[in-house]
Amino acid sequence: MTRRDMNLKYSPFLLRPAGKDYLWGGSRLRDEFSKEMTMTPLAETWECSTHPDGISTVANGEFEGQLLSEVLKSHPEFLGKHMRVEAGYQGELPVLIKLIDAKKDLSVQVHPDDVYAREHEHGSLGKTEMWYVMDATKDAKLVYGFYHDMKKGTLEKSLAEGTVEKYLRKVPVQKDDVFYIEAGMVHAIGAGALIAEIQENSNLTYRLYDYNRVDKDGKKRKLQIDRALAVANLKSSSEPRQPMRVLKYKKGTASEFLCRCKYFQVERVLLNTERTRGMAEFQTSSNTFQVLLCVDGCGILFDENRTMNFFKGDCIFVPADSKPLKLHGKAQLLKVSC
Numbered sequence: 001m002t003r004r005d006m007n008l009k010y011s012p013f014l015l016r017p018a019g020k021d022y023l024w025g026g027s028r029l030r031d032e033f034s035k036e037m038t039m040t041p042l043a044e045t046w047e048c049s050t051h052p053d054g055i056s057t058v059a060n061g062e063f064e065g066q067l068l069s070e071v072l073k074s075h076p077e078f079l080g081k082h083m084r085v086e087a088g089y090q091g092e093l094p095v096l097i098k099l100i101d102a103k104k105d106l107s108v109q110v111h112p113d114d115v116y117a118r119e120h121e122h123g124s125l126g127k128t129e130m131w132y133v134m135d136a137t138k139d140a141k142l143v144y145g146f147y148h149d150m151k152k153g154t155l156e157k158s159l160a161e162g163t164v165e166k167y168l169r170k171v172p173v174q175k176d177d178v179f180y181i182e183a184g185m186v187h188a189i190g191a192g193a194l195i196a197e198i199q200e201n202s203n204l205t206y207r208l209y210d211y212n213r214v215d216k217d218g219k220k221r222k223l224q225i226d227r228a229l230a231v232a233n234l235k236s237s238s239e240p241r242q243p244m245r246v247l248k249y250k251k252g253t254a255s256e257f258l259c260r261c262k263y264f265q266v267e268r269v270l271l272n273t274e275r276t277r278g279m280a281e282f283q284t285s286s287n288t289f290q291v292l293l294c295v296d297g298c299g300i301l302f303d304e305n306r307t308m309n310f311f312k313g314d315c316i317f318v319p320a321d322s323k324p325l326k327l328h329g330k331a332q333l334l335k336v337s338c
Helices: 068-074 081-085 114-120 152-161 225-231
Strands: 013-016 018-020 044-048 095-102 108-110 129-136 141-146 168-172 178-181 187-189 193-200 206-209 248-250 253-260 265-272 280-282 290-302 307-311 315-318 325-337
Touching: 044 290, 044 315, 095 290, 108 225, 114 225, 129 253, 129 265, 129 290, 141 178, 152 225, 178 253, 193 325, 206 225, 253 325, 265 290
Parallel strands: none
Antiparallel strands: 013 315, 018 044, 044 095, 095 193, 108 187, 108 206, 129 178, 129 193, 141 168, 141 187, 248 253, 253 265, 265 325, 280 325, 290 307, 290 315, 290 325
């Protein structure tokens, strides 16, 4: 008799990320989030990922040491009924969750939507994403589209001449900001920003401009200008406003919606049970999984059989139809669901 036949409830587990050493990265993910990776710089950690370019590994429990992709192929019920009826996922996560340390500016880039990606990128998903700013230096900025409507010829000329920056809308960022970056939006994370990114399960990036930088081998990184121009939204963009956020209180927690789109939903959860010595209770339904990313503080997660300590930077996968769970501690968490 299988676990599914027995209709068992499922336990959460910690994930161990894959790392990326892109040239613009720094050391904060290692220094402040205890990411035990030797690569320098450490630009990104793919905290919850089944993408073949960087797959997360289960760090504890029954599946310890297994790739998350292998676990979900063996147990598609962990994704929930909603995901299992969605075409095209085949046991893979529809989302990818990252931490990003931008010590230097990222390239000016754009991502395709699902339609373009399926037609031109071997059936891949496109990439719409959301950024939550965990920290930012005083002068940190991001690129968010253009100040004015652009013509394709004007943009091509400015790229060739290295003058494109004068057309790009640059927006100051500060801690706790939220930005929704829809596929087609020309964008870039600027130096000094520490970001949690929730995105579609895709690694498609078309670079428009990279400041003529060279990598560790002395070579310029490849640009994909033709494809970028094919998918870029050239209309002017207004400066993004921070969404209205309303805290909702339950025993031991306060929560607020950060973003809701057709690909994912993200809430920020403020856990504080230290004064009351109580517990915050939750449980996933049979419809979908949840991912908890701890962006500050620490705590303990309990189910009926065991306890799990979590700390700043930890990522927890909670399967659909989970056991009743309890949280204790003082922490800030991003809760991601689909």
